[in-house]
Structures are given as C-alpha cells and as structure tokens.
Amino acid sequence: MHLFNQNSLISQKSFNARMRLILKELKHALGVDARTFMDLIQVSAMDYRQILKGTSEASIAGLHHLARSIHVNDSALYTGEIDFEAVGRQFRGDHHAVPKRYQDPMHQLSRTRGVQVLLTYFMVHRGAAFVDRILKTLQIRQEFFTDANRYISSKIVLDLFQQLTVQGIALDEMMHVGMLNIALTPTELKKTLGAIHDPRQSYLYFHEELITKFYDRMFDYRLRKISNAGTVGEVHVREEAQDIFKEKILGSKAMCNYRKGVYSSHLLHSKSKVATVLESECMYEGGHRCVYHLSW
Amino acid sequence: MLKNISEQQVRVGLGRTLKSLRTLANMSQEGFAQLLSIHQTAVSRVESGSQSILPWQLLKVSEFFEISVDQLLSGNFDFRKIAERFGTLPPLPERYRQLEYSKIREALPALHFISSTQGSPFFEKMMQGFGMHQDFIGGPDQVIGVHFNLDVLRCMIDQRIINKNSLGQMIQYSRTEPVQGFLHNLYQTQESALSLIQSWFLNAHHYESNFMYAVQKCKKNSMEVSVKPAEHMREVGYKDETLGDFICEYKKQYLSSFPQYIGCNSVEVTEEECHFHGSSQCIYSIKIA
Numbered sequence: 001m002h003l004f005n006q007n008s009l010i011s012q013k014s015f016n017a018r019m020r021l022i023l024k025e026l027k028h029a030l031g032v033d034a035r036t037f038m039d040l041i042q043v044s045a046m047d048y049r050q051i052l053k054g055t056s057e058a059s060i061a062g063l064h065h066l067a068r069s070i071h072v073n074d075s076a077l078y079t080g081e082i083d084f085e086a087v088g089r090q091f092r093g094d095h096h097a098v099p100k101r102y103q104d105p106m107h108q109l110s111r112t113r114g115v116q117v118l119l120t121y122f123m124v125h126r127g128a129a130f131v132d133r134i135l136k137t138l139q140i141r142q143e144f145f146t147d148a149n150r151y152i153s154s155k156i157v158l159d160l161f162q163q164l165t166v167q168g169i170a171l172d173e174m175m176h177v178g179m180l181n182i183a184l185t186p187t188e189l190k191k192t193l194g195a196i197h198d199p200r201q202s203y204l205y206f207h208e209e210l211i212t213k214f215y216d217r218m219f220d221y222r223l224r225k226i227s228n229a230g231t232v233g234e235v236h237v238r239e240e241a242q243d244i245f246k247e248k249i250l251g252s253k254a255m256c257n258y259r260k261g262v263y264s265s266h267l268l269h270s271k272s273k274v275a276t277v278l279e280s281e282c283m284y285e286g287g288h289r290c291v292y293h294l295s296w
Numbered sequence: 297m298l299k300n301i302s303e304q305q306v307r308v309g310l311g312r313t314l315k316s317l318r319t320l321a322n323m324s325q326e327g328f329a330q331l332l333s334i335h336q337t338a339v340s341r342v343e344s345g346s347q348s349i350l351p352w353q354l355l356k357v358s359e360f361f362e363i364s365v366d367q368l369l370s371g372n373f374d375f376r377k378i379a380e381r382f383g384t385l386p387p388l389p390e391r392y393r394q395l396e397y398s399k400i401r402e403a404l405p406a407l408h409f410i411s412s413t414q415g416s417p418f419f420e421k422m423m424q425g426f427g428m429h430q431d432f433i434g435g436p437d438q439v440i441g442v443h444f445n446l447d448v449l450r451c452m453i454d455q456r457i458i459n460k461n462s463l464g465q466m467i468q469y470s471r472t473e474p475v476q477g478f479l480h481n482l483y484q485t486q487e488s489a490l491s492l493i494q495s496w497f498l499n500a501h502h503y504e505s506n507f508m509y510a511v512q513k514c515k516k517n518s519m520e521v522s523v524k525p526a527e528h529m530r531e532v533g534y535k536d537e538t539l540g541d542f543i544c545e546y547k548k549q550y551l552s553s554f555p556q557y558i559g560c561n562s563v564e565v566t567e568e569e570c571h572f573h574g575s576s577q578c579i580y581s582i583k584i585a
Contacts, residue, residue, distance in 0.1 A: 011333075011352065011356070012333070012350075012352045015351070015352035015355060016352060019351065019352075042302075042303075057350060057351060057352075058351065059303060059306075059348065059350075059351070060306055060310065060348065060349070060350070060351050060354055060369070061302050061303040061305075061306040061307075063351055064302075064306060064369060065302065073364070073365075073366050074364075074365040074366045074369055075358075075364045075365045075366050078351065078354075078355050078358075078365050124482060125478075125499075126478055127477070127478025127479075127481060128478075128481065129478070130478065133366070
C-alpha cells in the first residue's frame with residue numbers, strides 16, 4: 001500500500017500516460033495478442049484492463065521482464081527511446097533488423113569485420129553481459145554481426161565507440177583492442193601481408209588497398225611520407241561520409257586510439273615487430289584530420 | 297512462482313540500492329520520502345525490500361541521482377561519483393582510498409570465507425573495524441586501495457581464522473562466479489591446466505596491479521612464471537610481522553590448486569626464487585603432476 005503525496009499525482013500521471021502509449025506501441029510492433037503481451041509484462045487480465053484504462057500500472061519487475069524479452073535496456077523502455085519497428089522485427093525473428101538510424105544505405109561504408117574485433121575482445125575481457133548491455137543500447141542483435149564482409153552503417157561503428165567510452169573503457173585499452181585486429185585478420189589476407197617483407201611496402205598496401213577493401217570506406221587513408229625508418233599517414237573523412245559526422249559524437253577519440261593499435265601491430269604480419277605510433281593531429285581534438293607518425 | 301521470485305528479487309535488491317543511495321547522499325528518510333512522494337514510514341519498508349515502489353518513482357530516483365534505471369536495477373554504479381556529487385565522503389576510509397591498485401575481486405575469496413565460516417555478525421563487526429559498511433562493497437571490479445586485502449588477511453591471521461595450512465579452504469572460495477565475475481566464463485572455456493593458469497596471469501590486472509605477473513617460459517607440460525612487486529609496493533608493509541611471507545604462500549597454493557577450476561588435478565609448484573626471502577621477484581616452476 002502506498003501513501004502518495006497529492007503533489008506527486010501530476011508526474012505520476014504523465015509518466016503513466018506515456019508508459020501506456022509505449023506499451024500500446026510495443027504490443028502493436030511485436031505483433032502479439034493480448035494474452036502474450038500480458039505474459040510479457042507479467043500482469044493478469046484484470047490488471048491489464050486497468051492499465052489500459054489508466055487506473056493501474058505495470059510493476060518494475062514486469063517492465064524488467066518485458067525489457068529482457070524484447071532485448072532493450074530498461075532505461076529505453078522507461079523513456080520510450082525505442083525503435084519500435086526494429087525491436088518488433090527482431091522479436092519476430094529478424095535478427096538483422098536495425099533501428100531507422102542505421103538503415104540509410106548511403107551510410108553503409110563499414111564492414112562488419114571491424115565490429116567483430118571489438119565485440120570479440122570485450123566478450124572475453126568484460127563478459128557477455130557487458131557486450132549485451134552495449135548492443136541493447138544500440139538496439140541491435142549480436143546475430144547482425146555474423147558476416148564479416150557485410151557492409152553496415154558507419155553510424156553503428158561510431159555509436160559503438162561512443163558507448164565503449166560511456167562504459168568507461170580507457171583510451172589505452174582501445175589501442176590494445178586495435179592491436180587485436182591482427183589476430184582476427186582473414187587467412188588469405190594474412191598470407192598476402194606475410195609475403196610483403198618491406199615495411200614501407202606493407203604500409204603502402206595497407207593504405208592503398210587493405211583498409212578500403214576489407215574494413216571501411218568511411219575514411220580516406222593517405223600516406224604523406226614514407227622512408228626506411230617510418231611513415232606519416234593521415235586520415236580524412238570521405239565526402240560520402242561527411243553527413244555522418246555532422247552529428248556531435250562523443251567518445252570518438254577512442255576510434256583514434258583503436259586505429260593507433262591497428263597501425264602499430266600491422267608489422268607483426270611480416271616482421272614480427274610492433275611500430276611506435278604517435279598522433280600529431282586529431283580531428284576529434286579540433287584538427288581537420290588525424291595524422292599518425294609511425295616508426296619501426 | 298517464477299514471477300513472485302522475480303518481483304521479490306527486484307524489490308529486495310532495489311531496496312538495498314535505494315538505502316545505499318540515500319546514505320551516500322546524506323539524505324534523511326523524510327527527504328527520501330518526499331522524493332518518492334510516499335509517507336516517511338514507508339521508506340523503511342521500501343529499503344528493507346518488504347514494499348515495492350512503482351516505475352514512475354524509480355524514474356524519479358534515476359533522474360535525481362543521475363543513474364540509469366538499468367544501473368539502479370543491477371546495483372552496479374560508481375558509489376564514489378554519487379558521494380562526490382553530493383559532497384559527502386566516499387564510503388571508504390582514507391586508508392583504502394590510497395594506492396588504489398587493487399580490486400574487490402582480490403579480497404572476495406577471503407571475505408566470502410570469513411562470512412561463511414565465522415558468520416554474518418563477525419563479518420559485520422570486522423568490516424566496522426575497518427571503517428567500512430558492507431553495502432558499499434560493490435562488484436568484483438570495484439577499485440580499492442592495496443591496504444584493504446592486506447588488512448583482511450592480517451585480521452584473519454590475528455584472529456586465527458586462517459594460517460598457511462588452512463589456506464586451501466579459503467582458496468576454494470575463489471573458484472566461483474560471484475568472486476570471479478566475467479572471468480568465470482573465461483576460465484571455464486580453458487582446456488588445460490596450463491592454459492588456465494596462463495589466462496589467469498594475462499588477466500591479473502583485473503585482480504590487482506600490486507604485482508607484475510609474467511609467463512617466462514611455456515612448454516607442453518610445464519611453465520615458469522614470475523611475480524614481481526610494483527614500484528608502489530615499497531611504501532606498503534606487506535612483509536610485516538603478521539603477514540611475513542604469507543602472501544607468497546597464498547600465491548603458491550592459489551597457483552597449485554587453480555586448475556581445479558576446470559576439473560583438472562592440482563599442479564606441482566616449486567619456488568625457484570622468492571621475493572620474500574631476498575630476491576627481486578618470485579619465480580615459480582609449474583609442472584603438470
């Protein structure tokens with residue numbers, strides 16, 4: 001039994017009104033009947049009728065059960081920040097459904113391969129619950145990332161890095177993750193890279209072909225200088241990806257450090273060496289590009 | 297039945313979290329009652345888990361403390377940040393806020409052992425003696441000062457709860473998911489004793505950064521590992537009269553029995569060098585028995 005302060009009724013009322021709408025939308029999106037929906041929010045038929053009338057509400061445990069069943073965070077359910085269509089399709093078995101934010105075909109500039117590295121690393125080092133939490137925030141199922149060669153929206157990659165930063169992953173660790181790319185490089189690519197013994201040629205191939213062909217077309221990777229001791233490379237946002245970066249992105253510095261890890265471990269393919277990488281300019285710190293200085 | 301258990305778990309867990317938050321914010325029950333728009337007498341019932349709150353109240357708490365609903369339900373959030381926001385001291389004595397190179401995971405086997413063998417009243421009294429409230433011990437990954445685990449071990453030795461001969465009983469408590477957290481699944485997937493030990497060494501930083509763990513040599517049925525104290529350990533009296541070389545023995549026995557995690561037999565551990573007896577590091581030679 002609860003004794004409510006009269007002044008609380010307005011906020012309680014508006015919350016419950018919003019939650020009624022959210023539940024209504026969800027039921028429609030999930031395409032389930034009333035009985036199934038009642039089971040999802042763990043209410044009886046009588047309680048359900050009262051919820052629809054606005055004279056009762058689902059419990060915290062019931063909403064938690066619903067959130068788990070449809071694979072979203074509880075927070076998203078409470079605020080209504082759910083892509084109902086995507087969640088509905090996922091619930092009905094289409095695990096490749098993604099929120100509208102990620103559906104623009106013009107943004108499909110990144111291959112799944114890079115995301116697989118991130119997910120694999122954090123699955124091992126932080127556990128399944130950590131990865132699950134992040135994917136729920138993005139409202140994407142893990143099955144979506146099965147095909148390494150598939151092109152996906154680059155916004156997924158950026159949002160993923162943002163979430164990793166929000167979850168407290170340090171920049172140093174992001175560099176370690178980048179270095180793991182080498183462990184997950186496809187076999188045929190490893191053979192090609194292993195056959196190139198000259199570091200300069202290896203990095204040339206890396207910039208001219210490898211990244212664009214196997215990882216992403218969001219950025220332009222250019223070699224500015226190359227010598228026996230090292231290279232200077234720069235990274236620009238490609239024209240076709242410019243509008244992705246119009247949004248204010250938190251935590252993308254993590255992507256720079258990830259890239260540093262990829263750069264530094266690249267030589268392991270042929271020379272079993274690790275390059276030293278320094279970043280002298282960064283687009284996430286006010287620069288127009290990222291500039292990396294490598295030496296070995 | 298499942299539904300009732302789920303509701304009860306949510307109610308009890310949430311009640312504990314709400315009480316912790318109120319205490320961290322130095323808020324009275326009356327103040328909390330106003331936030332939740334309930335009568336003051338209901339606050340105790342909510343905090344004890346005998347009465348539930350409603351979703352809209354949970355959202356109010358979420359907005360007030362700036363913690364997501366998910367974090368409130370899991371109880372997994374940074375206590376320190378809450379205390380800083382409200383200008384109250386973090387729920388840790390100053391001693392355990394220094395040299396924060398350990399994680400709670402390091403001390404959990406000992407804490408679980410004490411709680412199981414000595415009972416809750418003893419455990420609570422011990423924690424009070426450390427100036428800590430047990431509600432403020434978070435998950436295994438919570439950072440804490442190096443002195444905490446050492447103080448727990450000293451207390452256990454002083455109170456004769458543990459000695460070098462009975463270490464094995466305590467170490468058994470380390471082989472559980474509540475203690476290991478996400479590492480539990482990692483260990484379970486290892487296929488051999490040596491790969492298990494190697495995975496532990498590679499993840500040593502998830503326990504503490506007071507010692508540096510390295511695999512020096514690795515063969516099919518044996519390996520050699522080193523354990524070297526970090527720079528900051530010079531300030532820490534971990535080889536005092538009470539502890540002596542207890543920590544060394546602890547590590548040795550932990551190593552030896554760790555393969556039991558995946559159902560393997562213990563391994564043979566020989567100490568080739570010992571930091572506690574003059575060398576710069578401990579070197580252990582490990583052989584599959």
